[in-house]
Amino acid sequence: MASVPLNQLSATSPTETIEQRFRRLEAAWISETGHLSSHEAIVNHPAFREIISMRDAVIPFMLQDLAERPRLWVWALPEITRADPVSPGDGGKVAKMSEAWLRWGREHGYQW
């Protein structure tokens, strides 16, 4: 699988919407780390870090994805929001973590 040059990750086109940028970075992240299990390698990938840097703007897209099926956005949301709605004991249970974040989203007025 070809590596995505780092300088391409930030190659935001003037006409690229926030969602398009989010999806482009997501595709690069999955392409590079989808087969990995190391939490550290996955969350430290440059595309994942760039998604984190987009802060609150990406929360609705992440919640929209979580409503479809569990995703590892549950590892990004605590860093973006500084919240932790996951019940003790559910750490690592991605489906339960996804449900907790969807509840958090509804409680905070997000729509997706």
Place this chain on the structure above:
Amino acid sequence: MVTRFEDLFPGLRGSPYQVTAPPDPSYNCLAWAAGVTDAWWWPSGDPQQVYWPSGVPREETLGAVAAAFATLGYATCKHEGVEIGYEKIAFFANAAGVPTHAARQSSKGRWSSKLGQLERIEHALRDLEGAAYGVVALLMKRPLPIGSETAERGRTIARLA
């Protein structure tokens, strides 16, 4: 045509392998090796984000992985061949000895791997060795539960042999 799996794992090219489950970020290779499909197992990371058995060191070492699977009844072994009455797990590590992946053996000597967030595949063990996962660095086995279909089939074969 070279598939994305064969791109990642050149050993799969020309080798019979098959996708056995769709992509699912709910669980990963170590969870699947442990027989779990609802959690992400890894020996590092925030316990609020990643599952690891309590009491086992949270460090990315083969020792920590072996300790975790010892809690499930596994002990280290030397051979990757099928042993009647046992189930086996193989752990991969990179050149620095850091664990990267786990696969579990099926009754016919094939191996089943959950590839991170991606699909689950059945393959020959060494076909996943290479740049992505490194090499098989640790093998563990445990007795199959008495009464399990696989264990009973194995015992029947052993009696007839």
